[in-house]
Amino acid sequence: MMSPVARLLVAALLALATASCEQGKAAGPDNFMGDARRGADLVKQYRCGGCHDIPGIAGAEGNVGPPLHRIGARTYIAGYIQNSPDNMADWIEDPQRALPGNAMPRMGIPQKDARDIAAFLYTLK
Ligand code: HEC
CATH class of the missing domain: 1.10.760.10 (Cytochrome c-like domain)
Incomplete structure (x- = not known):
């Protein structure tokens, strides 16, 4: 079982990954x-x-x-x-x-x- 803290950390990391992905879409030619x-x-x-x-x-x-x-x-x-x-x-x-x-x-x-x-x-x- 994951501890609540670990679970929070995973959720935060996932949110971060999604956010940076969406930023990439709006950016320059490489993206x-x-x-x-x-x-x-x-x-x-x-x-x-x-x-x-x-x-x-x-x-x-x-x-x-x-x-x-x-x-x-x-x-x-x-x-x-x-x-x-x-x-x-x-x-x-x-x-x-x-x-x-x-x-x-x-x-x-x-x-x-x-x-x-x-x-x-x-x-x-
Ligand atoms: C009414 C006619 C017309 C329509 C409809 C049209 N085009 Fe064109 N297109 C042209 C002409 C004429 C040129 C040449 C422009 C120049 O070289 O000055 C051109 C050039 C281009 C070029 C550059 C080609 C090259 O060899 O450099 C592309 C890419 C292109 N069109 C894509 C499209 C796409 C995708 C569509 C549909 C969304 C489209 N065209 C709709 C007339 C049209």
Whole structure:
């Protein structure tokens, strides 16, 4: 049997671990987290495939923008922006803020969705 003090200690440690985990989610590029499977569903939902050819997404054969083959290993986004998880999420959230005047429209995608979509795009290597 655990003593009440030990039990308290375990509870405190667990709370601490959870708290630091949640902090990590909000922080910089090293702590980038997104749900790639949800991201794939969102790519269908937002119809990115109307403008892009996207591997693994049925019917995504658009040719308005560049194909997204191996976008996860690309050096630059849209030829200008260093390809990092944060920059990719920012691009998806608002491409007009990221690179004003480019041809990809702002689609009103919330940050959380943008991060999941970015996680999916990074599976394309
Ligand atoms: C109306 C057409 C259109 C839609 C819809 C669209 N895009 Fe784009 N996208 C573009 C165009 C055009 C570019 C090229 C911009 C540039 O290079 O200046 C682009 C560029 C990109 C790039 C950078 C590609 C590269 O080769 O550097 C990514 C990544 C991207 N789009 C992802 C998405 C995702 C994800 C969605 C859906 C949430 C989406 N796009 C929806 C038109 C579109």
